[in-house]
Amino acid sequence: MIKIHHLGHAQSERIVWLCEELDVPYEIQHYTxxxxTMLSPPELKALHPLGAAPVIEDxxxxxxxxAAIVEYIIVKHGGGRLKFGPEHPGYADYLYWFHFANGNLQPAIGRVLFMRRAGLAEGHPALAAVHGRMERVLALMEERLAQAAYxxxxxxxAADIMTVFSLTTMRLFQPFDLAPYPHIRDYLQRIGARPAYRRAMRKSDPDLTPMLD
Incomplete structure (x- = not known):
């Protein structure tokens, strides 16, 4: 059975959700x-040199x-489900959005968070630049979700599983308004209706109401 080392309010929620979608048996080790500092406790840091979640044991x-864990579980335990292969008409879109989550969306939000924590004044060119980048990233997602349900x-x-954390739980650390993005909000409502997502969030972060709007 897979053991998921889960830090509360962290991207390791992706792994719990994936296992629920695939019906892969798992257990959760919770960390606070x-x-x-809002960082990992020593017990989690001792598992891996970077001291971050998620970490799994199999x-x-x-x-x-x-991303590596998601790929591993899908291939090793999930029979390839939720991963589009070269024969699928959405293969290129799947690859793009799967990697967009950690390659563009999460870093764009993270840069705003870091700049704000640095105490930059409103109107500072560096802060304006990172806000502009985040807005372009969200606008691109909005355009995509106007065309497709997922x-x-x-x-x-799995591209959706990789993405949702940055639009929901990550807003605990860097709030941003999704009101200008109605298709993203509709998308999050579709996600929130998934039984596997609801189960995953109850099990991983029972204290958290998912931020789906």
Missing amino acids: RDPA GPLMLAES LAGGEFS
Whole structure:
């Protein structure tokens, strides 16, 4: 059975959700953020040199990095489900949006968070630049979701599992308004209606009401 080392309010929720969607047996080891720094506690840091979640154990294997874990579980335990292959008409879209989550969306939000924590004044050119980048990223997602129910097309996929954390839980750390993006908001409502997502969020972060609007 897979053991998921889950830090509260962290992207390791992706792995719990994936296992629920695929009906892959798992157990969760919960960790709580340091109340002063909001970073990982020593027990989680001891598992991996970067001290970040998610980390999984699968027998003797220990693996970090959420995208790598998602790929591993889908191929090793999920029969390839939720991953589009080259024969699928949405293959290129799947690849793009799967990697967009950690390659563009999450870093764009993170840069705004870091700049704000640095105490830059409103109107500072660096802060304006990172806000502009985040707005372009969200606008691109909005355009895509005006055309398709899910990021890779008409079918739900692991690209969606990789993406949703940044639009929901990450807003606990860097709030941003989704009112200008009605198609993203509709998309999050579709996600929130998925039984596997609801189960995953109850099990991973029972204290958290998912931020779906």
